[in-house]
Amino acid sequence: MGIFAEGFKTSPYWWEAAPRPALPEAPLPSAADVAIVGSGFTGLSAALDLARAGRSVLVLDASDAGHGASSRNGGMLGSGLKLGYGDLKATHGQAKAVALVREGIAAYDYATDLIEREQITCHLQKVGMFVGAHRPSHYEEMARGLDLVKREAGLDGEMVPASATATEVATRIYHGGRIIPKNAGVHPALYHQGLLDRARGAGVTVAPRSPVTDIARGLDGFTVTTPRGRVRARDVIVASNGYTGPVTQDFRRRLIPIGSYMIATEPLPPETMRRLFPNNRMIADTKKVLYYYRPSPDRTRVLFGGRAAVWETDTKVSGRTLHRYLTGVFPDLADVKITHSWTGNVAFTFDRLPHAGVRDGIHFAMGYNGSGVAMATYLGHKTAQRILGKPEGRTAFDDLEFPAPAWYSGTPWFLPLVAAWYRLQDRIAA
Numbered sequence: 001m002g003i004f005a006e007g008f009k010t011s012p013y014w015w016e017a018a019p020r021p022a023l024p025e026a027p028l029p030s031a032a033d034v035a036i037v038g039s040g041f042t043g044l045s046a047a048l049d050l051a052r053a054g055r056s057v058l059v060l061d062a063s064d065a066g067h068g069a070s071s072r073n074g075g076m077l078g079s080g081l082k083l084g085y086g087d088l089k090a091t092h093g094q095a096k097a098v099a100l101v102r103e104g105i106a107a108y109d110y111a112t113d114l115i116e117r118e119q120i121t122c123h124l125q126k127v128g129m130f131v132g133a134h135r136p137s138h139y140e141e142m143a144r145g146l147d148l149v150k151r152e153a154g155l156d157g158e159m160v161p162a163s164a165t166a167t168e169v170a171t172r173i174y175h176g177g178r179i180i181p182k183n184a185g186v187h188p189a190l191y192h193q194g195l196l197d198r199a200r201g202a203g204v205t206v207a208p209r210s211p212v213t214d215i216a217r218g219l220d221g222f223t224v225t226t227p228r229g230r231v232r233a234r235d236v237i238v239a240s241n242g243y244t245g246p247v248t249q250d251f252r253r254r255l256i257p258i259g260s261y262m263i264a265t266e267p268l269p270p271e272t273m274r275r276l277f278p279n280n281r282m283i284a285d286t287k288k289v290l291y292y293y294r295p296s297p298d299r300t301r302v303l304f305g306g307r308a309a310v311w312e313t314d315t316k317v318s319g320r321t322l323h324r325y326l327t328g329v330f331p332d333l334a335d336v337k338i339t340h341s342w343t344g345n346v347a348f349t350f351d352r353l354p355h356a357g358v359r360d361g362i363h364f365a366m367g368y369n370g371s372g373v374a375m376a377t378y379l380g381h382k383t384a385q386r387i388l389g390k391p392e393g394r395t396a397f398d399d400l401e402f403p404a405p406a407w408y409s410g411t412p413w414f415l416p417l418v419a420a421w422y423r424l425q426d427r428i429a430a
């Protein structure tokens, strides 16, 4: 049986409700207080704050506004960092680890407050996340980790034993799991559209199809070059995350771009959706190469994501792979077709932490390690506060070194090896 529904698309499901915005292609201004490279959550969140503080702001994107990960992701707005508290503590010591964990919580609080305050209609649902244990040992590790992070950093959570897994998600593949209450579902493209509208309403100029080809530092600021003209700017923010290119090579060599893939199923009966996701939660797991999935905001479809390929691949091919993964989780969906299959880039870092700060006078926030819906919004805001000279611009990330191994220039040739090693570990580890 074919798995592709009639009218199958290789664009994000989210773009049905929020197509890429048709923005006017007016001539670029010759000068702005701040020029921002990238129109995702990072860039727009910074732009909104700066414009409201009276700065003239130009956001440049190589493609349509929000073409990057911000309109393509799973819409899981979380409070966690990629590294667990135990790992953070081992590497950075207890005080720093607590501060970093609290930044994750602050990011969640900031992004959810922003959506509510700005009345952005994007189906914000504070439903929490369930993280399924791929092995019994993962359950034990998660339980120990939760106990520690609760005690030392005040992070909330709850363990769900194997026998009760079905109360969270109707699959037999997990050995229990953990509930993270501070995790919410959003419609990411509507959230992006809302941020874009608020930023433009505050006076921000957003210029689509304006790739930045050079950033040159002068005595009193920067000259930013695009094929559509040059702009002088006192400050520049690089907010290009998984799409960072050679123009900003100093950032590119600190980031590992990785494709993440998603599919949407055709609409399913309401009783099936209620059975699969009894609490409507966001779902992820403890595998090295993890699955993440959720009900669509209207609770009619399953949206399922994972690393279906190492290099960029045809999204029909990745759609087949993800459909296979999906039916591994929910065998009774084997006959269900998919309506959309798409991909986007995330950016990993060598220390698996996000980074924000200033390098050679250029402000930046990036490296969200696949969890940037909340963190990109938050670090965009922090970057703006820093430019405005406000103490609120400080973060626990400020004094972290942003690693750049000497042997790496920005092309992650090692990914197939790492992916193969991770998949092997997922298969054999106890």
Ligand SMILES: Cc1cc2nc3c(=O)[nH]c(=O)nc-3n(C[C@H](O)[C@H](O)[C@H](O)COP(=O)(O)OP(=O)(O)OC[C@H]3O[C@@H](n4cnc5c(N)ncnc54)[C@H](O)[C@@H]3O)c2cc1C
Pocket: 037, 038, 039, 040, 041, 042, 043, 060, 061, 062, 063, 064, 065, 066, 067, 068, 069, 070, 071, 072, 073, 074, 075, 076, 077, 078, 210, 211, 212, 213, 239, 240, 241, 242, 243, 244, 245, 247, 259, 260, 261, 262, 305, 343, 344, 345, 346, 365, 366, 368, 369, 370, 371, 372, 373, 374, 376
């Ligand atoms: C399939 C997928 C699923 C995901 N799921 C989740 C999830 O459920 N939860 C979560 O928290 N995170 C998730 N993420 C990650 C999250 O989407 C990102 O971390 C976040 O959107 C990053 O936002 P950003 O604004 O920094 O970058 P992006 O939104 O990627 O924007 C970067 C922009 O920079 C532009 N750009 C690059 N170079 C230039 C240049 N030279 N000139 C002009 N413009 C340029 C690009 O065109 C792009 O539009 C997912 C990502 C993907 C791809």
